[in-house]
Amino acid sequence: MNQRRVELILYLVKWTVLASIVGILVGSASAFFLVSLEWATSMQHTYTWLLFLLPFGGALVSYTYWKYGQNASKGNNLIIEQAQGEEESVPFRMAPLVLGGTIITHLFGGSAGREGTAVQMGGAFSELVAKVCKLDKIDRKIILICGISSGFGSVFGTPLAGTIFALEVLAIGMIRHEALFPSFVAACIGNIVTVAWGVGHHPYDIGDVPVFSWLLVMKVVLAAILFGLTSRVFSGLTHWMKRGFVKLFVHPVWRSFVGGVLFVLLTLLIGTRDYTGLGIPLIDQAFDGTVATFAFLMKLFFTALTLGAGYQGGEVTPLFVIGSSLGSTLGSYLDVSIPFLAALGFIGVFCSATSTPIACFIMGIELFGSEAAIYFFLVCIISYVCSGHTGIYTSQQIGVSKR
Amino acid sequence: MNQRRVELILYLVKWTVLASIVGILVGSASAFFLVSLEWATSMQHTYTWLLFLLPFGGALVSYTYWKYGQNASKGNNLIIEQAQGEEESVPFRMAPLVLGGTIITHLFGGSAGREGTAVQMGGAFSELVAKVCKLDKIDRKIILICGISSGFGSVFGTPLAGTIFALEVLAIGMIRHEALFPSFVAACIGNIVTVAWGVGHHPYDIGDVPVFSWLLVMKVVLAAILFGLTSRVFSGLTHWMKRGFVKLFVHPVWRSFVGGVLFVLLTLLIGTRDYTGLGIPLIDQAFDGTVATFAFLMKLFFTALTLGAGYQGGEVTPLFVIGSSLGSTLGSYLDVSIPFLAALGFIGVFCSATSTPIACFIMGIELFGSEAAIYFFLVCIISYVCSGHTGIYTSQQIGVSKR
CATH class of the missing domain: 1.10.3080.10 (Clc chloride channel)
Known part of the structure; x- marks a missing residue:
């Protein structure tokens, strides 16, 4: 040998x-x-x-x-x-x-x-x-x-x-x-x-994949562009809030306290607890088409506030919530299968915020199967290109310019 | 804007x-x-x-x-x-x-x-x-x-x-x-x-994906190593034949002529036309388990001879034939579902010869669906690592060392 x-x-x-x-x-x-x-x-x-x-x-x-x-x-x-x-x-x-x-x-x-x-x-x-x-x-x-x-x-x-x-x-x-x-x-x-250890994962059902048509492709492209722009708004708002809190309060304890007070007041004001926590119920509502039209914006705001005020936790599940809710909303306006667009939003907004198109494409296949693979790919690439070079991770190097 | x-x-x-x-x-x-x-x-x-x-x-x-x-x-x-x-x-x-x-x-x-x-x-x-x-x-x-x-x-x-x-x-x-x-x-x-244009593609059926077990994983790893080594033999033999023909015959016309004569004689000698052409029937035989035990070696040799003698055509379909035949043969020896291992061989040998693990993984999903995705990934990675830095394309740059 x-x-x-x-x-x-x-x-x-x-x-x-x-x-x-x-x-x-x-x-x-x-x-x-x-x-x-x-x-x-x-x-x-x-x-x-x-x-x-x-x-x-x-x-x-x-x-x-x-x-x-x-x-x-x-x-x-x-x-x-x-x-x-x-x-x-x-x-x-x-x-x-x-x-x-x-x-x-x-x-x-x-x-x-x-x-x-x-x-x-x-x-x-x-x-x-x-x-x-x-x-x-x-x-x-x-x-x-x-x-x-x-x-x-x-x-x-x-x-x-x-x-x-x-x-x-x-x-x-x-x-x-x-x-x-x-x-x-x-x-x-x-x-x-x-x-x-006996810990399972939440299953999602993408439903029937729509029949191919050029109109469908154009709708998916439009949705993907919106997923990309939404992730930009999310990243931008989170960074802006972080900077704002840092400017207003020197000590991190005050940032979290004031941010928390704001969060509580705003939650009481809107009168629903839908935007607290991970938001898994919102994902379920997104897939069955019962989610509120602007739920994605609300979740986006409350998450940016939480993270901007220095609370611990990740961004990804909220990104799933934002993406699937937005997809669900777009589904009814664009007349496309709702769980299908919810699934595309699920991976698209996340892809765009992290600039990881191949990983998100594969995640789509792992979570929803391969029948819609070509649409996953399409959404990941478009939302990736649309999100620019700033995402949720400021330490990402720019290896190769996106275009 | x-x-x-x-x-x-x-x-x-x-x-x-x-x-x-x-x-x-x-x-x-x-x-x-x-x-x-x-x-x-x-x-x-x-x-x-x-x-x-x-x-x-x-x-x-x-x-x-x-x-x-x-x-x-x-x-x-x-x-x-x-x-x-x-x-x-x-x-x-x-x-x-x-x-x-x-x-x-x-x-x-x-x-x-x-x-x-x-x-x-x-x-x-x-x-x-x-x-x-x-x-x-x-x-x-x-x-x-x-x-x-x-x-x-x-x-x-x-x-x-x-x-x-x-x-x-x-x-x-x-x-x-x-x-x-x-x-x-x-x-x-x-x-x-x-x-x-009305041109369809050949469908393949991977059959039922075996139930997960560590023994199965070990068998798949062993198979993947053999896929990687087989691709090395193929690349090595093709390059060796190319160099040999160049050394023996200055003019390319003589190389192809003598290579062709050799090909014809050897085909007559073994008495079967199985190893001429693309070899799609061998892939079908590999998936239904009726392919000859050493078909992969025969196809490997005849393809290396054809390409070594300067004939035109690609390497990939023969690599599919070699891989699926080898997988089929291993399936009976390792007591694993034959179409399953044939599918793994199909992508594994190709992956190894071209050093494109992610593309081959995705090809596996496009051709055979996502149920066996984790095994596709496993095979692609192992055969990729095992094949070294020389494949069928001598112009590939080495971007990042494999390990």
Whole structure:
């Protein structure tokens, strides 16, 4: 056996072991996180007065981050930078901090997501493995990619999308294949472990895919452009609110407190709790066509406010809510199957906000099957091109200009 | 409306038009090519004595290339280099030459494929469009990518795989997204036009996907490693034969003539015509489990001989034959569903030989549906990692090392 073949076998064995360790740790953390999230959501639904504690909960989390967080407050951007090869340390405390912070956001009714939490837990655990195993610079980069892929894959139940997401999110406009195998192993093991802990994922039904026609294609293109523009509004508004809060309040505790008070007042004003929490019920309503016409705008605003005020949690589930609600609304105006456009919005707005078209296309296939594959691709490409070079992750490098 | 938005709309309109033109031209050429190929194949089956003319047919084609071909004899590598940004000219005569040459190969029973022909026709047509429209250097690169994607997408009926193949084949280890939208439009229009000409594509049935088990995963990994090694043998043998023929015979006409004589003698010796032509019947036999145990090795050898001797045609359909036959053979030895492993081999050997894992994964979904998606991904990644940095295209740059 020649040296190259030995090296190949060593590579495969080494990364099967390392990525599996990451997958087991992160998959278990995701399972615990998803169960806690369900608990927090049901508490919030049962004891509606918990909403009034939101400003205090947010202030507490911001205080904890300020006092003990070190650079953990950089969130997803820290993980993305390290997986790009930066050499700042990812403190392990990031995992409990973001987990606790996100649970508090949801317990008290803030509007946020899950992927940020999963990715940050993934990053913290994989950095731990890197330290214990004394990995060199290149391997550390790869194992951080494993952390991202296993976090994403396990929290959404989409290991293939997770694999590609971790590679595609690092730089706009390209996928580098160097960590393809480790990323895949980590995402699959992560997902298998989460499922093995008895934690399932929400199923969605795209319904019958409409018959092909050029009119349908034009409607889908129009919808995709709107998905792209909506994601721009979301990213822009979130960044604008963040900057605004920073300008108005020097101390992060005040930002979260005031943001929380605003959130509570506005929620009372509109008289519905629909825009608190993850918003999964809105996705269901979007798919069966019962969602309110401007639900996507409301969810967009409340999420931007929550995240702008410094609350913990991700952006992705709210992006799913915004996208599927918008798709549902467009479905009735454009006279296209509602669950079909809701599914396209689900992946389109997310794709546009993260600039990860191939990952989102694959996610579409994992969640909704391959019958509408060509439309998934179309929507991902158009919304990707339309979103410009600014998304929700400010640390994304621009690898290749979009056009 | 600000300037950026105007630029975006202009970009979308411009590339919708240009890529559609390429798609219409290349899709029509593919339709004509596929119909001619069917005619040549049926002629070869009806008049079996045509095989004896193979050396003369090959010599004639090689003479024509030598006398009139200019740099067209560089084949796919020329197109790949130009789409990477080189500034050599792609002569339009490449299209009729490769079309005629491939038809002659198949009419007289040589063992070769189709994608090389489709990609080269695509390249020649898109270069023509670039010249007529006086495109600049960057746009020419993009339109050549459109030529590759529309050729690949239309000849196999897999527009999404074609889109990604054209981006992924240029450099090992990465996908650059810059031409994503044009590549997609060209591939889709190409495929739609081919189908509109009444030319259908062969359907394949993967059967029931086996129930998940770790034993199954290990068997699939083993199979994927063998797919990767088989593709290495194929690439190595083809390059070795090419070099050998060049060393033995200075003039290309003699290479093709002697290679053809060898091909005829060996075909008579083994007493079957199974390994002439595209080999689609072998794929059908592979899927229903009736293919001969070592059919993959025979097809591998006869194709390497045909291409090594300088005959025109692609490598991809023979790679499908080799892969599905090998998968079928492994299916009975490993006690795994035969059509399932045949499908995995179909994409695995091709993936490995071209180093395009994401394109092959998507091709698997387009041809066989998404139920086995995770196994497609697994096979593509493993066979990709196992095949090393040398494949069938010597002009591929190494973008990112595989590991």
